[in-house]
Amino acid sequence: MKTFFYLFCLCTFLWTLPCISPAQSPINNDIIEKVQTELEKQHGQSETERIRKGVSQLARNWRSGDGTEQEFADFCLRYFMSGNTLHSNFRRIIDNLTYMEGMLYKISTLFHESDYYTDTPKLEADDYLQRILPGSDHYSAKFAHYVQLNFPYYTFAEKQRHCxxxxxEKWAMVCLGDSYAFRHDRFSSNPFTEKANHFKRxxxxxxxxxxxxxxxxxxxLYTDEIALHCHRGLRDQIKQEYTAPGGTSRQELLYAIAENATTGNIPVLFLKDTTTRWNPSAGKLxxxxxxxxKEIKNYETENLHRYAGLLACMKEKMFTDQSYTPQTTTIQRTFDKSSVSLEKTETLIRNFLADPLLSEIGRIIEKRLGRKLRPYDIWYSGFQEQSAFSAGYLDSLTHSRYPDPQTFRKDLPNLLxxxxxxxxxxxxxxxxxxVRPVVSGGYSSQPSLPGDTALLTTMFGKQGLDYKAFRVSMHELGHCICGVFCTNNIDYFRLAGVPCDAITEAFAELFAYKNAEALDLHPFSPEEKQHLLNLATIWYLLEMGGQTLTEIETWKWLYAHxxxxxxxxxxxxxxxxSTIWNTYFSKIFHIRxxxxxxxxxxxxxxDLYLYNYFLGNVIMYQLHKTSVSxxxxxxLKKACREGxxxxxxxxxxxxxxPVSTESLMQDALKAIEYFNTSSRK
Known part of the structure; x- marks a missing residue:
């Protein structure tokens, strides 16, 4: 899952900005040109690019409340830096920001522990403590102006040109400039935030x-009390049923729930009243x-609730578009930030989904299952090593070894x-x-300060860590490994991290696929294990490719409407x-x-995030191939030093x-041949 620290930093930064309405800069072009010309005389032609970009950027973000045109000019002439002055001040800025941002993160996490973790009880004092969290207005203090003037923002295209x-040091300066490039509205002024946050909860x-x-x-079909989250709980239970007797019937039931969720046919009363019973296939409550x-007639369903929530979440992001100068879309900014273009991402996915090898892999799965593919088989887990063991056996292993977070944390070195x-x-x-316990799923964060600890969260039940949560933990452990490597031995902590979330997702999946190794389970030969990893990666990319295209096309549609x-x-x-399914999946599953x-x-x-899972698994396989030799x-350590x-x-x-599926698909030919031999299922 995407790292929590990045989200916190974004929210913290936006929180420090003043509540403003998008406004025209009061600085006219004549003043901008005059200031730029004077600064070039003072600092020399070698600083022309920085001067031109910095002054223009600050002018775009200057508001009448910041001062007059003369005060703008005076500020630029007084505070533009070059030479040794620039270098020494830059180091002071990033060193101090590192500790300020890191400590704010630690304080905020401490004050919100009862909201985040299941091992901290909620107390009345928590709400009041959260109201006094420290913060500062970077604009009224003129710090944001100071950074914008001296460390201008570069577009993705400019970064590619100069990289x-x-x-x-220049890269670290550019990274600092990215953080202060635009003057945004606070979240509190966004009319969609409250509804979006309510829906996310x-x-x-x-x-x-x-x-x-x-x-x-x-x-x-399920007699024990069990609550499954939609989607991850349903998905993981479907995966688990592949190794259980009679699992297909239960998978059909779980899929019926998922289909009702997407179409808005979940009974509202079922979610609230434990005395209700529901038959999703027959639509009866x-x-x-x-x-x-006793049957309940004409019951209320969720109907539009799912899509009203999605609309609010998307509108919340789209509302901020107007505060960017020049104005851009959420789609553009998202892919520019990842430094992988939307066009390249879509082309990579569509070419992959159109590859005829996917149908051949589908036939291998049908042979292994002894039945035709069903739609939920996008989550087929039989290519992963844990598929050689029953879910009950795997649960017994993890329950006995990891009854609580402390025991799990102590064993991390052995697992690694x-x-x-x-x-x-x-x-x-x-x-x-x-390691901290949470209500559902899991997330992680990289160290917020040099030498600090990363955070790994996962679910611990009454019996301890079950296998599904253990696999989630291995995914989050991969994120933590990436975070620790990125924040140690880095020359500029401002660069600590990776250029796009797909890379940290690659780390996460690299170690998630190794979860059986972590449990000392080695059911396959090295050759078979390699072929299984290849097919497991491809089948996951099939699912995520479809999910990603659906997400991208939904965003495009809403911008058009x-x-x-x-x-x-x-x-x-x-x-x-359904169109994406019919275009790419129906020829594999023979269902429309x-x-x-x-x-x-x-x-x-x-979130507009799913492309990171697709690209992340492509990168994961490339990392794996490199590590074999x-x-x-x-x-991994060497790559993380790039930042x-x-x-x-x-x-x-x-x-x-570059990011490419070439080696993956080349290896698929060998894997298909291997599993198509008569002696292997």
């Missing part, structure tokens, strides 16, 4: 009591009275060693990770998801008009190639 000539706690749901014949079921990390590095990483209602958005999403490609939780909360630990420059530069250092 190979810039020094490491709703989706975070969106669980189904599976023991109260029947199959189409009215039979209860019952009330238990005196031990008997089993997954191929050098013992010395494993102990170092393990000592720089803290900005006045759309929730009903219109719902109709558009169902059309988009499915909506499962809009089920993802990140999708429905408007070299040292995994050293290769937040450009994705292409990071990939050159890591795997000597």
């Amino acid at each position: 190979r000539e810039w020094t490491r 709703y989706m975070e706690h969106y669980f189904f009591s599976i023991d109260r749901i029947t199959d189409k014949k009215g039979k209860y 019952y009330k238990m009275e005196n031990g008997k079921q 060693i089993k997954m191929g990390i050098h013992p010395q590095d494993a102990h170092f990483i393990g000592s720089h990770i803290s 900005p006045e759309a209602t929730a009903q219109e958005l719902k109709e558009a999403v169902l059309h988009i998801s 008009d499915q909506h499962i490609l809009s089920i993802y939780n990140h999708y429905i909360t408007g 070299s040292d995994l630990t050293e290769e 937040c420059t450009l994705t292409d530069l990071w990939m050159e250092k890591a795997v000597s190639a």
